[in-house]
Amino acid sequence: MATGRTHRPATRSRGIPEATVARLPLYLRALTGLSERSVPTVSSEELAAAAGVNSAKLRKDFSYLGSYGTRGVGYDVEYLVYQISRELGLTQDWPVVIVGIGNLGAALANYGGFASRGFRVAALIDADPAMAGKPVAGIPVRHSDQLEDIIRDNGVSIGVIATPAGAAQQVCDRLVAAGVTSILNFAPTVLTVPDGVDVRKVDLSIELQILAFHEQRKAGEDAPDVPPPPPTTVAQDGAEHPGTPATAPAAPEGGAPGDGAAPARRGRKGPDDELPAVMPA
Amino acid sequence: MATGRTHRPATRSRGIPEATVARLPLYLRALTGLSERSVPTVSSEELAAAAGVNSAKLRKDFSYLGSYGTRGVGYDVEYLVYQISRELGLTQDWPVVIVGIGNLGAALANYGGFASRGFRVAALIDADPAMAGKPVAGIPVRHSDQLEDIIRDNGVSIGVIATPAGAAQQVCDRLVAAGVTSILNFAPTVLTVPDGVDVRKVDLSIELQILAFHEQRKAGEDAPDVPPPPPTTVAQDGAEHPGTPATAPAAPEGGAPGDGAAPARRGRKGPDDELPAVMPA
DNA sequence: CCATCTTTGTGCACGCGTTCACAAAGACAT
DNA sequence: ATGTCTTTGTGAACGCGTGCACAAAGATGG
Numbered sequence: 001m002a003t004g005r006t007h008r009p010a011t012r013s014r015g016i017p018e019a020t021v022a023r024l025p026l027y028l029r030a031l032t033g034l035s036e037r038s039v040p041t042v043s044s045e046e047l048a049a050a051a052g053v054n055s056a057k058l059r060k061d062f063s064y065l066g067s068y069g070t071r072g073v074g075y076d077v078e079y080l081v082y083q084i085s086r087e088l089g090l091t092q093d094w095p096v097v098i099v100g101i102g103n104l105g106a107a108l109a110n111y112g113g114f115a116s117r118g119f120r121v122a123a124l125i126d127a128d129p130a131m132a133g134k135p136v137a138g139i140p141v142r143h144s145d146q147l148e149d150i151i152r153d154n155g156v157s158i159g160v161i162a163t164p165a166g167a168a169q170q171v172c173d174r175l176v177a178a179g180v181t182s183i184l185n186f187a188p189t190v191l192t193v194p195d196g197v198d199v200r201k202v203d204l205s206i207e208l209q210i211l212a213f214h215e216q217r218k219a220g221e222d223a224p225d226v227p228p229p230p231p232t233t234v235a236q237d238g239a240e241h242p243g244t245p246a247t248a249p250a251a252p253e254g255g256a257p258g259d260g261a262a263p264a265r266r267g268r269k270g271p272d273d274e275l276p277a278v279m280p281a
Numbered sequence: 282m283a284t285g286r287t288h289r290p291a292t293r294s295r296g297i298p299e300a301t302v303a304r305l306p307l308y309l310r311a312l313t314g315l316s317e318r319s320v321p322t323v324s325s326e327e328l329a330a331a332a333g334v335n336s337a338k339l340r341k342d343f344s345y346l347g348s349y350g351t352r353g354v355g356y357d358v359e360y361l362v363y364q365i366s367r368e369l370g371l372t373q374d375w376p377v378v379i380v381g382i383g384n385l386g387a388a389l390a391n392y393g394g395f396a397s398r399g400f401r402v403a404a405l406i407d408a409d410p411a412m413a414g415k416p417v418a419g420i421p422v423r424h425s426d427q428l429e430d431i432i433r434d435n436g437v438s439i440g441v442i443a444t445p446a447g448a449a450q451q452v453c454d455r456l457v458a459a460g461v462t463s464i465l466n467f468a469p470t471v472l473t474v475p476d477g478v479d480v481r482k483v484d485l486s487i488e489l490q491i492l493a494f495h496e497q498r499k500a501g502e503d504a505p506d507v508p509p510p511p512p513t514t515v516a517q518d519g520a521e522h523p524g525t526p527a528t529a530p531a532a533p534e535g536g537a538p539g540d541g542a543a544p545a546r547r548g549r550k551g552p553d554d555e556l557p558a559v560m561p562a
Numbered sequence: 563c564c565a566t567c568t569t570t571g572t573g574c575a576c577g578c579g580t581t582c583a584c585a586a587a588g589a590c591a592t
Numbered sequence: 593a594t595g596t597c598t599t600t601g602t603g604a605a606c607g608c609g610t611g612c613a614c615a616a617a618g619a620t621g622g
Contacts, residue, residue, distance in 0.1 A: 017608075017609070018608090018609095019608080019609060019610090020609095021491055021494050021495075022487070022491055024490070024494070025484075025486065025487040025490040025491065026471070026487065028490075029469065029486075030471075043568090043569065043570090044569075044570070044571095045569085050471070051471060052471035052473070054610075054611065056572095056610080056611055056612070056613090057609090057610065057611075059569090059570065059571060059572085060571080060572075060609095060610085060611090062570090062571090063570090063571055063572070067570080067571070069569080069570055069571080070569085070570080070617090070618070070619085071568075071569050071570045071571080071616075071617045071618050071619080072567075072568045072569050072570080072617075072618045072619045072620085073568080073569070073570090073618080073619070074568095074569070074570085075570090087494070088490050088493055088494045088497075089493040089494055089496060089497030089498075090490065090493060092497070094489075094493055094496070096489070102388075103387065103388035103391045103392075104388045106384065106388070107383075107384035107385045107387070107388040108485065110384045111384075111485065113469065113485065113486045114489075116486075117486065117489075117490065118493070119489055119493075157496055157500075158489070158492055158493070158496060181496065181499060182492040182493075182495065182496045183492075184485070184488050184489060184492060188310065188394065190307070190311075190331070190332060190333035192333070196499070198492055198495045198496070200488045200491060200492060202483055202485070202488060203306075204389065204392065204394065204465070204483070205306065205310075205394045205397075205398065206303070206306040206307065207465050207481050207483060208375075208377070208395075208398075208400055208439070208465060209305070209306040209309075209369050209371065209398065210302055210303055210306065210481060211439055211463040211464075211465060211479055211481060212369055212370040212371060212375055212399070212400075212439070212463075213302050213305070213368070213369045213370055214302075214463065214479045215370060215375070215438055215439060215462065215463045215479070216369075216370030216373070217370075218462060218477070219438075298578070298579070299578090299579095300578080300579060300580090301579090324598090324599065324600090325599075325600070325601095326599085335580075335581070337580080337581060337582070337583090337602095338579090338580065338581075340599090340600065340601060340602085341579095341580085341581090341601080341602075343600090343601090344600090344601055344602070348600080348601070350599080350600055350601080351587090351588070351589085351599085351600080352586075352587045352588050352589080352598075352599050352600040352601080353587075353588045353589045353590085353597075353598045353599050353600080354588080354589065354598080354599070354600090355598095355599070355600085356600090563622100564621105564622085565620100565621085565622080566619100566620085566621080566622100567618105567619085567620080567621095568617100568618090568619075568620095569616105569617090569618090569619095570615105570616085570617075570618095571614105571615095571616085571617095572613100572614090572615090572616105573612105573613095573614090573615100574611105574612085574613090575610100575611095575612085576609105576610085576611090576612100577608105577609090577610085577611105578607105578608090578609085578610100579606105579607090579608085579609100580605105580606085580607085580608095581604105581605090581606080581607100582603105582604090582605085582606100583602100583603095583604095583605105584601105584602090584603090585600105585601095585602090585603100586599105586600085586601085586602105587598105587599090587600075587601095588597105588598090588599090588600095589596100589597085589598080589599100590595100590596085590597080590598095591594105591595090591596080591597100592593100592594085592595085592596100
């Protein structure tokens with residue numbers, strides 16, 4: 001670091017690793033709390049604890065932004081709040097549209113956190129004509145016919161999709177065509193977008209399944225009878241490598257999936273994919 | 282993402298990397314779709330496209346589960362659906378409680394996706410006495426006084442927190458004390474939990490901020506006037522290194538944050554942290 | 563002005579995750 | 593049976609992210 005006026009390839013754009021960017025909001029939140037309590041400075045140790053991360057990691061993260069700390073003292077809270085806000089682009093106004101005003105969309109619209117950090121709900125959009133004009137969170141719902149006009153008129157670049165999975169891709173395409181370049185997707189579907197468009201997804205179903213996986217493992221360690229036992233002769237558990245001949249071939253037996261290994265699954269179709277805007281994550 | 286024990290000392294858990302586990306639900310969803318359309322088999326290429334990932338990655342992921350494919354043909358859809366479901370622990374019933382029935386909690390309760398994959402809403406809990414007994418999504422809300430009893434009586438091991446940030450940690454502690462070992466947190470706070478408890482968080486505010494960061498960068502490349510210019514004499518931009526005498530010291534100037542570098546931020550307190558169950562992510 | 567103490571900033575090493583590229587396995591046609 | 597063609601499963605290289613450990617910077621006290 002020091003005098004290095006030498007190389008700085010990562011200067012502007014390429015600096016800040018993705019992992020660091022993802023933690024900045026966390027630091028910012030912790031710092032805001034300290035700021036409200038009028039705490040002047042914090043050490044990396046304290047702030048790290050508040051943000052739930054390792055202090056070394058925090059220091060390294062900040063080092064990507066520049067050297068904003070004072071050795072022997074720590075970081076100036078107000079100054080850091082400002083620097084991070086600026087880095088995240090929160091010093092400017094970001095108009096946002098929410099498409100799909102169902103249970104979830106309405107909940108999102110009511111979220112006060114939007115306005116807090118530079119985000120402003122420019123419009124609520126829904127395909128249901130009956131919803132048009134009806135106010136949600138104090139904002140009248142607009143019909144999706146006006147989607148393009150709304151995007152253009154307000155210079156919206158961030159869109160939130162809270163529609164049923166079936167409509168998500170279509171809505172996404174329209175948003176992108178209208179100029180949106182960042183999308184937060186709550187619909188349980190994989191969205192396909194052109195280069196230059198960022199998509200982040202929030203999927204409750206996936207989060208629960210991940211928790212279930214770990215939960216099952218925990219239970220398995222205590223009572224090795226519930227989870228471990230695979231229905232039939234399946235590798236993966238007994239031997240280290242599942243490549244053993246006796247196991248693998250047991251599955252794709254011809255075209256009939258009715259073999260012993262794969263029992264008939266619940267007949268009902270997965271409401272997961274079909275689920276409306278009711279669910280986010 | 283989860284604030285919980287991120288430490289994965291690779292116990293002897295031999296197998297399935299975290300990153301792979303996180304993708305399994307994605308594959309499962311894609312496979313379920315194929316299953317409904319009665320597609321008998323899929324190649325890694327096709328399935329990868331449907332799940333939005335790289336085919337090599339998908340094959341490697343599956344290799345951790347065992348060799349369930351047939352060279353020259355692909356994977357048997359039904360069989361794979363079963364194997365992944367089993368691996369994720371979805372073949373068993375997971376009673377779940379949702380704490381905090383505000384806008385978000387209600388939206389979550391209405392989410393049909395819960396029931397779809399082995400997850401069952403065992404109870405809805407809220408601290409507001411006025412909510413008690415009132416049905417939400419067909420399930421009567423119970424008062425939080427009964428939280429412990431509900432957990433124990435139903436053998437609940439997964440809890441969803443959709444309360445305001447201020448109540449989250451307290452609710453979390455109670456859930457854990459009552460026996461919950463997996464938590465999905467929608468409140469904008471860092472939860473502290475003992476070892477053995479998994480926490481995953483969903484935070485809209487953070488997602489938006491990450492999008493804003495990238496959005497700002499995109500804009501900056503086109504019009505280098507909007508984002509770059511820091512308000513006043515701040516390092517990091519003008520000069521390559523912020524360590525220059527005239528810059529860095531400008532910040533932590535005494536205790537008064539009113540110096541030129543860090544302009545007075547919006548006076549309003551951050552509703553972000555205080556925000557009720559209205560918001561998830 | 564010097565000694566000591568605190569805390570930052572970072573060089574370095576390690577491990578995980580991603581991707582490439584290919585040998586081998588099996589299906590299918592002849 | 594044998595050859596060809598398709599697709600899997602994986603060895604190996606690479607890059608990113610994490611955490612350790614420490615030198616340097618600066619505060620603080622004598």
